[in-house]
Amino acid sequence: MAAGDSLEHIFAFNFLSCKTFAFQDRNTTELLMKWSMLGRITAQAFNFDQPFHLYKKHEFVSDFFKDPCVVSNLKVIGATGLWEPLERKITNVTVEMVPCTKISMDMFDPLYSCGILSPTGHITKCFHEHYADFDELRKMLMIEDSENYEIISQEDRQEFLFRLFKHLCLGGGLCQYEEVVTPCIETARLIYKDMLSVQKDPETKEIKIVSTVLKVTAYDDSGLCYPSEKDDEQTFAYLIVDPYKRNVYVLYHSYGVPMECLPH
Numbered sequence: 668m669a670a671g672d673s674l675e676h677i678f679a680f681n682f683l684s685c686k687t688f689a690f691q692d693r694n695t696t697e698l699l700m701k702w703s704m705l706g707r708i709t710a711q712a713f714n715f716d717q718p719f720h721l722y723k724k725h726e727f728v729s730d731f732f733k734d735p736c737v738v739s740n741l742k743v744i745g746a747t748g749l750w751e752p753l754e755r756k757i758t759n760v761t762v763e764m765v766p767c768t769k770i771s772m773d774m775f776d777p778l779y780s781c782g783i784l785s786p787t788g789h790i791t792k793c794f795h796e797h798y799a800d801f802d803e804l805r806k807m808l809m810i811e812d813s814e815n816y817e818i819i820s821q822e823d824r825q826e827f828l829f830r831l832f833k834h835l836c837l838g839g840g841l842c843q844y845e846e847v848v849t850p851c852i853e854t855a856r857l858i859y860k861d862m863l864s865v866q867k868d869p870e871t872k873e874i875k876i877v878s879t880v881l882k883v884t885a886y887d888d889s890g891l892c893y894p895s896e897k898d899d900e901q902t903f904a905y906l907i908v909d910p911y912k913r914n915v916y917v918l919y920h921s922y923g924v925p926m927e928c929l930p931h
Contacts, residue, residue, distance in 0.1 A: 678730040679716045682740040683914070686712035689861035690854065698850050703839030706925040709742055709750075710862070711917045719910040724881060725762050728906065731915070732757040732885045732893070743893060744921035755887045765880040765905065767827040767863065774829060775852060777818040783807055788848045804848065808833050827880045827905070831855040837901055840924040862916050864909040879908040895921045 688710040690699070699705040713736070719727060731737055738753050745751040778784045782791055783803040795801035807815045823829055832855040838844070845851055863878045883904050885893035894904040901922035908915045 676717075676726075678727055678734070680713045680731060680734045680736050680915070681715075682736050683712035683714060684740075688858075688916075690858050695854055695857060698854055700925075701843045702835060703841040703843070703925060704835075704920060707744055707839055707923055708918075708920040710919070711740070711742060712914060713737065713740075713917070714912075714914050716913070719879070719908055719913070721764075721879060724764070724879070725760070727908070728760045728762045728881060728883050729757075731906070732760055741893075741917065742919065744895065744923065746896070748923065753893060755885070755892050757885045757887055757893075759886040761884045763882040765827045765830065765882050766822075766825050767876050767878060767880045769826055769828045769859075770865070770874050770876065772828075772852060772856060774819065774823050774826070775832070775848075778804070778807075778848070781815050781818050783815055783818075784848055790846055790848055800844065802844065804836060805844070808836060828855060828859050830903075831858055834901060834903065834920065839901065839920075839922055858918070862907045862918060864912065866911075877909065877911060879910065881906045881908065894919055 689695070690710070696705060699708060713731075715727075715731075732741075732753075738755070738757075741753040742750050743753050779786065779788075784790060791803040793801055793803050793806060795806065798805075803815065806813045807818065810816065819829065832851060835851045835854050836845075863876050863880075865874050866877050867874055883893075883906055884891060890896070891898060895902045899922040901920065903918075903920055905918045906915050907918065
């Protein structure tokens with residue numbers, strides 16, 4: 668293959684700086700502040716110049732992190748706790764396909780029938796030897812051998828919608844946990860609908876999600892550098908790819924304490 672031919676298969680990206688996202692509204696911003704995620708979570712949009720095929724997802728992500736526009740515009744929380752551009756020479760990436768099939772919130776219905784939530788959505792408190800203010804919801808989310816862990820199947824736990832819900836429930840370093848589940852469910856729904864593209868099947872009239880969700884990490888010569896140098900379940904970066912519009916959204920969060928909460 669000639670050198671010129673190989674360049675045809677490298678994705679090029681453009682930063683869509685004017686794109687805004689639904690979770691940047693005032694009500695959601697106040698919730699993210701309560702959950703200690705405000706100032707450490709962001710979403711950005713890029714477009715790309717070639718057809719996206721799922722079997723080339725690793726190449727797509729690798730090209731994304733090596734693209735000059737991405738390198739200079741992709742935001743990360745640096746070691747100082749401040750936002751900065753990635754500006755790293757990426758040598759390796761990992762790509763995890765995240766299932767994204769849910770078109771309703773039915774997956775959360777079992778939470779109401781097993782004692783985790785009351786009929787009004789209030790979260791049941793419980794004792795835990797390591798957590799002073801614990802509840803049955805976080806217990807189900809975090810502890811694999813808890814009695815209610817399996818009410819959400821392993822298959823559903825992998826779904827992007829459930830992952831969003833879990834991220835919001837557990838929050839950041841100084842999270843003020845909710846007493847009622849509704850804000851977490853509604854915010855997960857808001858982000859989910861805003862990030863994904865859907866189409867209606869002309870024959871069956873069924874709504875189908877057409878976006879592909881990829882959970883990604885990136886490495887430079889020193890090791891893990893994105894989404895953070897420190898690995899944490901609440902530190903994440905998802906690429907949400909719309910193959911028809913040729914857009915990719917980045918949903919990013921770095922677990923920690925917001926800068927305004929740190930001692931000066």
